[in-house]
Amino acid sequence: MADTAYDVIIIGSGPGGYVTAIRAAQLGLKTAIVEREHLGGICLNWGCIPTKALLRSAEILDHANHAKSFGLKLDGTMTADVKDVVARSRGVSGRLNGGVGFLMKKNKIDVIWGEAKLTKPGEIVVGKPSKPAVEPQHPAPKGTKGEGTYTAKHIIVATGARPRALPGIEPDGKLIWTYFEAMKPDTMPKTMVVMGSGAIGIEFASFYRSMGVDVTVVELMANVMPVEDDEISKFARKALEKRGLKIITEAKVTKVDKAANSITAHVETKDGKVSQITTDHLISAVGVQGNIENLGLEALGVKTDRGCIVIDGYGKTSVPGIYAIGDVAGPPMLAHKAEHEGVICIEKIAGVPGVHPMDHGKIPGCTYCNPQVASVGLTEAKAKEQGRDIRVGRYSFNANGKAIALGEDNGMIKVIFDKTTGELLGAHMCGAEVTELIQGFVVAMNLETTEEDLMHTIFPHPTLSEMMKESVLDAYGRVLNA
């Protein structure tokens, strides 16, 4: 095989791309991955990971501000040093970025540095990036291959997504930020408006609020985190407002007026009233869109729909030999969905027996605001919409020993079962550490347990997880500690 011929080339080294590459290598396929900017993609350079680092600083600051309630005395005050908080976040990201480079080397996956374009089925040309990289970047890995023509039997597009921009309110990197700028402030602003209350918007709102910023969230829908269960969204909103976050729902920013060092957002509510909020920065977090441009997809006839590549359950596009996974292949745009989609795609290519298409009904979602929100499966409204006869169980953090001991007694867990079959249809949580708890229900759903098996499962005491069992018991009128 020529040096530039591969079994599989993956375009994009985000969590979907690099995990797919490793799985391909495990399956004995000669694999290369193309990256134009940063190994690990948005997720670990400008998304999931660095924001978790920022939020950890915020969490420790929150705890310190409540030290007294734990019987602890802090002499003087604890304040955030913006530069150091950001530096830590970049450091965390850099460590993982280097880790992906190591994983590629370990699995003998060639890294091709540059921007790829599909020229014909089975061939790409790698050239210079069509857009400048977001700075600062971690150093590019050593030993990569460069610009040129490469061939592969299978080409997997995993180019991810980028922030969506609203016309007239395009991010400028100074007054109007996307997550890129919001992740590396030079100084802490005094005030801020966050447009959009999805996971990205609400996490930044929560972070900046913890840092003492006066934050206003503007959401188009009736609830914050509108994909979540109505009850959980309302619960989270109350908790966030208690922390001093201002939230305006069923409202949109219609236009902005920029001054030298401030920006005025015109916020129109459902009743048609327009108010003006003048603030230091506006964060635009109104969703992300697939990176489908400059790939040569159109010329090859790869079908796209609303900014995403159309695929079947195994990542196949409308053109044989070309596949797509992750954000670029459509929602939900989540790293773990991309990873799983990639594994399914490559295993199907390699002919691994027992591969089944992605089940979109069992993809968990986590939001790391304070308090955290996590969920999997159907919301109560969706279940009813599907005509399901359901049983709902709830349990509150304020009746759980561990939660009280942690000083985290504000939260709730909600489960939804099919009344006839006992199938666990959905689980929804808000409160401390729920992003770690949710996986218990994800495993349960994936193994198709019913309420009976969950009730027969021993949950350790004292843990937050006991609330999961209690919520199940509650759905069947058997709750113990409530």
Add this chain to the structure above:
Amino acid sequence: MPINITMPALSPTMEEGNLAKWMVKEGDTVSAGDVIAEIETDKATMEVEAVDEGTVGKIVIPEGTEGVKVNELIAVLLEDGEDASALESSGNGTGAVAGNAPDKAPAVPDSAPVIEVGAKAAGDPMPAPSTADGSRIFSSPLARRLAQQNGLDLAQLSGSGPHGRIIKRDIEAAIAAGTGKAAAAPAAAPAAAAPAPAPAAGPSAEQVLKLFEDGSYELEPHDGMRKTIAKRLTESKQTIPHFYVSVDCELDALLALRAQLNGAAPTDKDGKPAYKLSVNDMTIKALALALRDVPDANVSWTDDAMVKHKHADVGVAVSIPGGLITPIVRQAEMKPLSVISNEMKDMGRRAKERKLKPEEYQGGTTAVSNMGMMGVKDFSAVVNPPHATILAVGAGEKRPVVKDDALAVAMVMTVTLSTDHRCVDGALGAELLAAFKGYIENPMSMLV
């Protein structure tokens, strides 16, 4: 402390057996290794040996009792120095029965100290289902409940989850396709309790007997072997798509070689030859070698994978009073004819005495059924799973054959190969049979 003797499991799949005969009586002294009883299982009669020494204090299950569950108490042994009164005092839950029910009929006392095998807590609403032979069916809890609610028998479904686990989508597919219905589908009963594909699908005993006049017949209850034959062969014909291939083999060369080999057999001091090969022995060897040459036919079917065997283990149907059994010549392709011949003699003799061990007749990768000695010209046999093939061998007889465009007379036998078409297709069966014919007609090749 009295020692409980329970019904032993004489094979991994044995669930119950008939207590055919007691070799000891109450009061007898036994030591470890003594044969104390004979147990009849589905296929064989086996001896039960005492593990401990002592005096037989009480025989709980009288001989002739059928369907004694494995681990059921069958007798109580008294240790040295104990007398019958110890039976009364041994009320620790495991020995109580012997004293409690001294004269009760053979049936199992309610409180029998049965080790909890197969005993299910009555309150367990969702037992893990199992197949007819007791092996576990892997399925998700949701799939089990959906199967129960929809009257499906999990044993009839195949799973698409990891390692063949039956999951929700398999149930939904079965509902959509209208397959997998439990035979009697009471929605309330767990699917696992639904009858497995049973030979009883035909007319009931009552319906049959109604057709004959009272007194015009005698009823002879089935023994374990008869039930097993009925069950297995019904299962085979119902689930295995049979396919048949026949071929004629000329035997003259084989008979000549056989005479030569037998004539050359060394004799011991009594003048007894070390071996005496039969045509059947050579047939076994020829089939084993043919399977070695055509390994794709040496397989077993499972729903998930083809089981490709590394050796040809040839079962040989042996007719015995009351039924038949197939002792197995293991790795027959590796064994000299003399070894095959002597093994067959030994196993054939013990088969007739129903003294074969389970490992001697369970498994195998193919089988030979020979009715040549009864003058049968040709017939087709029923595949005996897990085998994928069975060779039905007819009689060798002089027949007119065409040789060099002229009529001639040759010894010819007709063999018919039955195959499980799920794993051995027609052409593959033909290939196997051609290889077999090659060995039979060029028998010297079996010796190298």
